[in-house]
Amino acid sequence: MESSRRLYIDQEHPIVNRSALSFARAATKAAEEAGLGRDLVELINVRCSQMNACPACLKAHVPQLVRAGLDSVKIAVIPSWRDSEIFTPEERAVLEVAELVTDLPQPRDAHERYEEAAAVLTPEQLSAATWVAAAINTFNRISIVSGHPVR
Template identity: 75%
Template structure:
């Protein structure tokens, strides 16, 4: 068996990667303008990266979440956030949107979950949370496809 190396998408097409960075920056700015703090943005980033099993994005965003003020206990139990009982309504709402965008279930329960999040978030906040989740999902896919190592 031969060894193969992965092509780093970000290096192969740096212009496209820079566009992805600009897209993520715009989503983060929209979140801030909608009143979603950096802590909520980083909760989205970490949760999506967990679902997508993206080690390099987790390595980047877990420390950023801590710097943004996310409690370490919340980060530790994030995969079971629904059952933990320690997440505030707005945190639960953005996590719900993050999971809906990442998993795209499309079943009848997804509408109920969306409606629950929409009852807590303003339309601008809901939209911004979805854009942040979409952006980190793109980076998860870039990183996983490229096989980026965790240093």
């Protein structure tokens, strides 16, 4: 194999990739059934993808976030959401979950931050948001390791 050629692991092991896709679909379905709108699901996907610097996932999920109804100002401010008052309590809660799952802070800090999200989200929503974040983090890693191009 040439050193400049990237291995697309999703294509090398398609059955594993199909399982990852099923996992992501199940997480999204759980979120919808828990009452999290598509906008909140895509907000999680975008924030995790920003934190992981995954261009392929950002290219896929930013347009989906726009279609789900989040306005361009909020999308532009996502990286500094903590310093803004434009996000709803639900948006803030799922952004917190997205960052917790992506960055994995120390357990004591994680507990306090998780409790902040739990004050807004139901247990079912909190669990589903966590699964959505875990799923997109999986795809961020698949895309980054594979070097999926963004055209």
